[in-house]
Amino acid sequence: GESVGLHLPTLSVQEGDNSIINCAYSNSASDYFIWYKQESGKGPQFIIDIRSNMDKRQGQRVTVLLNKTVKHLSLQIAATQPGDSAVYFCAENIMYDDMRFGAGTRLTVKP
Amino acid sequence: NAGVTQTPKFQVLKTGQSMTLQCAQDMNHNSMYWYRQDPGMGLRLIYYSASEGTTDKGEVPNGYNVSRLNKREFSLRLESAAPSQTSVYFCASSEVSGRATQTQYFGPGTRLLVL
Numbered sequence: 390g391e392s393v394g395l396h397l398p399t400l401s402v403q404e405g406d407n408s409i410i411n412c413a414y415s416n417s418a419s420d421y422f423i424w425y426k427q428e429s430g431k432g433p434q435f436i437i438d439i440r441s442n443m444d445k446r447q448g449q450r451v452t453v454l455l456n457k458t459v460k461h462l463s464l465q466i467a468a469t470q471p472g473d474s475a476v477y478f479c480a481e482n483i484m485y486d487d488m489r490f491g492a493g494t495r496l497t498v499k500p
Numbered sequence: 501n502a503g504v505t506q507t508p509k510f511q512v513l514k515t516g517q518s519m520t521l522q523c524a525q526d527m528n529h530n531s532m533y534w535y536r537q538d539p540g541m542g543l544r545l546i547y548y549s550a551s552e553g554t555t556d557k558g559e560v561p562n563g564y565n566v567s568r569l570n571k572r573e574f575s576l577r578l579e580s581a582a583p584s585q586t587s588v589y590f591c592a593s594s595e596v597s598g599r600a601t602q603t604q605y606f607g608p609g610t611r612l613l614v615l
Contacts (some may be wrong), residue, residue, distance in 0.1 A: 397540055423603065432504070432590050432606030433543070478542060487558065488604070490535075490542035 397476065401497045408466040410494045412479035417460060421482035424453060424464045427493070428475045436464070436477075466496075474498045502526055504607035506591050512613045513581045521576040521610050523591030531594045532574035533558075533604060534566060536587040543590065549574055581614045588612070 402408045414422065420441040425433035437448045439455050439462075446453050452465040462479050478493035507522045525532065530551050535543040535558075545558030549568040563585060565577045574593075578585060588611050592604040 430609075432592075432608050435603050435605070438603060480543075487545060487548075490544075492540055492542045 397493050397495045399495045399497065401499060402469050404469060404471060404498055404500050406469055408464075408469045408473070408496060408498075410464045410466075410477045410496065412462040412464075412491050412494075414460050414462060414479065414481045414491075415489065416481060416483050417457070419481040419483060422453070422455065422462055423480045423488070424451075424462075425478055425480065425490075426473075426475045427478070433478070469496075469498050471498045471500060504591055504593055504605055506589075506607040506610050508610060509608070510611045510613075512615065513578075514615055515582060517581050518577070518579050519581065519612075520578075521589055521591075521612075522573070523575065523607060524573045525591075525593040525605070526572065527593060527595070527605065528571070529593035529595050529605070530571070531596070532568065533592040533594075534564070534574070534576045535590045535592065536560065536585075537590060537609075538587050546576065546589075578612075581612075583614045586612060586614045 423438045424436040426436050427433045437451050437453050439446045439453045450467045454463045474497055476493040476495050478491045480488045480490045483489045504525045533548040534546040537543050544560045546564050547558055547566040549555045552571045555566050567575045588609045590609050591607040594604045
């Protein structure tokens with residue numbers, strides 16, 4: 390899951406396994422959410438988004454689940470590959486033009 | 501398309517010095533943003549520009565100024581750098597401002613060290 394602090398949560402998975410990365414968001418009025426991937430030394434890269442009128446959205450090898458009751462978001466990566474190793478973080482649309490970002494989870498894929 | 505570009509990639513400043521971080525996008529996006537990213541923390545919005553000619557404060561604007569020079573370019577200025585401004589700075593842009601869509605495209609970042 391997400392946390393604010395000096396040390397990011399980490400998730401280590403075996404290549405080929407599925408990964409699940411979790412995020413707790415803060416504002417029950419948020420209506421738009423995005424997952425980003427950030428590789429070392431690079432800027433964040435958009436993965437997938439979901440609006441609050443949906444519970445699930447699928448992309449290529451990725452699925453985002455939204456549980457508004459408990460303000461929880463998850464990112465599922467199928468058949469995780471070494472190239473998936475990165476920091477993943479969620480963002481929520483708090484208000485007009487203001488996205489709030491979580492600190493992220495570091496995913497390490499073992500060959 | 502280059503997407504979002506930032507200069508410089510890395511900068512070392514002494515306390516009290518000033519500098520301007522440059523950002524440009526070639527996607528014809530309306531909105532542009534400046535964030536800082538500190539170890540173990542999420543991106544924090546410094547300033548944003550919803551459209552050419554407008555700028556607004558974000559979560560952490562103190563010590564910074566911005567200029568939306570034209571639709572393509574959005575610069576961030578530190579007038580008197582402080583060690584607390586040591587961070588990685590990211591510029592981003594999005595096609596549509598507001599709640600319609602907020603998919604933001606990020607530049608590679610500028611690593612700033614203030615001694």
